[in-house]
Amino acid sequence: MSLPIQLISTDFDGTIFAEFENPPIPPRLVALIGDLQARGAKWVINTGRDMSSLMEALARSKISIQPDYLVLVEREIYQHDGVRYAPLIEWNTTCDRDHAELFKRVQPEVGRLTDWVNANFRATVYADPYSPFCLIAGNNGEADLIHARLDEFCLRFPELTVVRNDVYARFSHVTYNKGTALAELTRRLRLTRKQVFAAGDHLNDLPMLKLEFARCLVTPANGIESVKTVVRQQQGFISQFPNGAGVAEGLEFHLRPR
Numbered sequence: 342m343s344l345p346i347q348l349i350s351t352d353f354d355g356t357i358f359a360e361f362e363n364p365p366i367p368p369r370l371v372a373l374i375g376d377l378q379a380r381g382a383k384w385v386i387n388t389g390r391d392m393s394s395l396m397e398a399l400a401r402s403k404i405s406i407q408p409d410y411l412v413l414v415e416r417e418i419y420q421h422d423g424v425r426y427a428p429l430i431e432w433n434t435t436c437d438r439d440h441a442e443l444f445k446r447v448q449p450e451v452g453r454l455t456d457w458v459n460a461n462f463r464a465t466v467y468a469d470p471y472s473p474f475c476l477i478a479g480n481n482g483e484a485d486l487i488h489a490r491l492d493e494f495c496l497r498f499p500e501l502t503v504v505r506n507d508v509y510a511r512f513s514h515v516t517y518n519k520g521t522a523l524a525e526l527t528r529r530l531r532l533t534r535k536q537v538f539a540a541g542d543h544l545n546d547l548p549m550l551k552l553e554f555a556r557c558l559v560t561p562a563n564g565i566e567s568v569k570t571v572v573r574q575q576q577g578f579i580s581q582f583p584n585g586a587g588v589a590e591g592l593e594f595h596l597r598p599r
């Protein structure tokens with residue numbers, strides 16, 4: 342019988358990687374994913390990190406396997422070509438172009454938004470190559486308040502959305518997120534959503550934690566309540582274990598014949 346899971350999409354931080362654990366990615370999960378890769382399944386790390394930050398953390402975790410694909414900054418796709426992670430040019434170019442066009446229109450309004458945040462909160466606001474507005478809030482309560490204001494701001498630009506992960510937030514184009522990137526990989530691999538597994542713990546994972554994109558949904562014990570609710574509503578698996586141990590349990594759950 343063919344493998345029921347052909348594409349494994351895992352968020353990184355808080356999902357497979359626990360910064361302060363040793364090792365940060367548990368050997369049981371590495372063994373499980375390695376075994377599935379040996380049997381033909383593909384693994385994608387679907388993260389908000391950029392390339393250098395992910396490579397640094399992966400190197401530090403000293404695992405014996407490597408992802409076949411990366412989704413970086415929740416939107417760019419890279420494929421391991423045997424030597425390095427090469428961009429999927431067609432997707433990434435369109436993604437860049439759509440963001441540039443959108444952010445050009447948003448840019449003139451960002452100053453007032455930044456002023457409002459700085460006047461009301463002790464938060465860090467900056468621009469980077471991925472967004473004209475990036476936020477690091479002082480705590481999650483303040484991040485919630487700022488997030489509400491950002492959602493309101495987005496109403497003026499139908500293609501603009503907020504990507505939030507814990508106290509971090511940035512703007513993005515609605516067409517590109519962890520879910521649509523996963524759908525693109527599923528399409529390229531000529532698979533269907535029935536063969537796809539997705540695991541995540543936080544708000545930026547919600548776009549991929551949908552039955553529309555993956556039949557097998559998992560959140561580890563440390564997943565935030567709103568993520569657990571969404572996964573539970575779709576008959577996904579909520580592990581009693583945190584981080585990578587939870588993802589391993591979720592993989593075993595979805596691999597079990599039912």
Ligand SMILES: [Mg+2]
Binds near residue numbers: 356541543
């Ligand atoms: Mg996470």
